[in-house]
Amino acid sequence: MTENGRLATGTPPQVDEAFVDRALDDADLNALRLALYQATRDESLLEVPLRTTPMYGGALDQTVVAEEAVPDLRARVKEFLLDKPSGFTEEKPDDAELRRMYEAFRNEELTEQDWAYRRDLAAFDDHPRLARWTGARPPIPEGFQVAVIGSGFGGIAVAVQLERLGIPYTVYERRPELGGTWSINAYPDVRVDTTNFLYQYFFEKNYPWTEYFARAGEVREYLQHVAKKYGVFEHISFDTDVREAVFDAGTGRWTLDVVTDGRARTLTANAVVSASGLFATPKRLDVPGIEEFRGEIVHTAECTGQERLDGRDVAIIGNGSTGVQMMSSVRERARSVGVFQRTPQWISPRERYGEPISPETRWLLDTMPYYWNWYCYSVATLRLGGQVLQEPDPEWQAAGGLVNEANDGYRESLTTYVKSKLGDRPDLWEKLIPRHAPMARRLIVDNNWYASLLADNVELVTESIERFTPTGIRTADGKERPYDLVFTATGFATQKYLWPTRYEGLDGETLEDRWNEPAGGGPRAYLSITVPRFPNLFIMYGPNSQNRSGSLIVWMETWARYTAEALVALIEGGHRYLSVREQVFEDYNRRLDEAMLSLIWYDPGSKDRNYYVNEFGRQQVNVPWRLEEYHELLAKFRPEDYDFA
Known part of the structure; x- marks a missing residue:
């Protein structure tokens, strides 16, 4: 330092x-x-x-x-x-x-809505998006405590708010280090796919990143730097797994069953903030014969970074962000690589990806x-205007277009890019150019993936997997390929928000039961943050929270501010707990579902193989509103939306 x-x-x-x-x-x-x-x-x-x-x-x-x-x-x-x-x-x-x-x-001329959203994007304030007391800081009730679960970007954002307000808190982290997904993931060449000039807290100015798109180790160092600089680090309880949280209406407190270093204990907290993240629970590969395989099978979220690759026959199952990001690095060391693709993805270049600063x-x-x-x-x-890519134009479609003028132009640009990277291999075009529209699924950044497919030791496999054998993988065409190491880049169980903690709210209702009701369409929350009858529970990166463009970390800061403002209202009002009103929750989600229908995520060519869309056929990951509209909804905590006790 x-x-x-x-x-x-x-x-x-x-x-x-x-x-x-x-x-x-x-x-x-x-x-x-x-x-x-x-x-x-x-x-x-x-x-x-x-x-x-x-x-x-x-x-x-x-x-x-x-x-x-x-x-x-x-x-x-x-x-x-x-x-x-x-x-x-x-x-x-x-x-x-x-x-x-x-x-x-x-x-350009900014509307009031544009200005309100953009005001903090240049980060001239010492601490943009900071919650404040309405007057002088009041006495904090004796024993008042907030439990923050998870020490990734979301958990640290909340903790910094609480630290600045002087509200007592503890961050519970089940791993031995902070970092969230940047601690969990150690697969080859893991890095951010959003430039660090967006993927950063805007209260920490001009951090000396070494690359435009930082690798996981540098992101962890950044988070540790922020946690220590802003007084959060000493509040983190590492190796502490919160197994269950039960709310008591009489005391207005949550009882937490936790395991620390293998020792079970019971704690209490007035409020709980779940920052366990969307990408926390690996999605397991379910294929016949997998238990018979004598080689190694490693989910990419469980890589240690020490996996032996040199001279081995390696399979990578999946061509999402992780599978695409790791393949070039694996190919350079392995004897052979089989890339198993179920669905073609739009994989695009990104300026300065992989470049040092x-x-x-x-x-x-x-x-x-x-x-x-x-x-x-x-x-x-730069990309604010790109939100239109997700908005089909009925008139354009009626005239023969596919989505809208901008999206169709983007499709043509990406198609040209794919063909240019595949050189004289038009036989691969049909296999690699998607039929669904760009932006209907998550856009993937090209980390030398197309070029690596042309290498002599790489095979693209598009036939479906029939079963594992003791020595390899057999596909539906009857062909068996030998492997001794299989990476399953199969993503995460994104329907398992707040997993694996069990939350029990008023009258014994569990959050999992509420969200598993088919009529409810899966996980839902108000503003992605609160759920009726689960008092003083706040969610970071909750249902329908992922932004359509721009910086996820801006929204981490925004959700953290909203949560902190709710706690300010609770303490200043002398209340035990608050709970979002059922009617407010229902009205919000009705508007959300209606807004979703006008967007691209239900594209028939994609929705059945899209992690955005859950088992109930509902898009549960992204927020449907443009950033400027979503910001307006979250700009200020509204006490009238909540019942207080």
């Missing part, structure tokens, strides 16, 4: 004009334009001409500085960087100024005032 709490990043670079030129070559010049304006207040910078560049077949539009304006802008930024005024101090813009700059960034870019982020803020804003807002 350095003196200011930042992680050390090595020897400072030798900065000369050539170094600065290289930094500018790789920079987001539009973000630099706004940063320079903010630093100098030179109004002419707001008049710099811009142009719009279509991306992904017109699915997105990128706003960039017009070519004729680039040399002058570069010269002005370079002059500022090499001769920054002495005594320069950064200042936070007020809302009017910030909104004006936002509108100048892409020459250069010393020049690191220096620019650290040196140019406000550049980190505007770079984050640029990345965060």
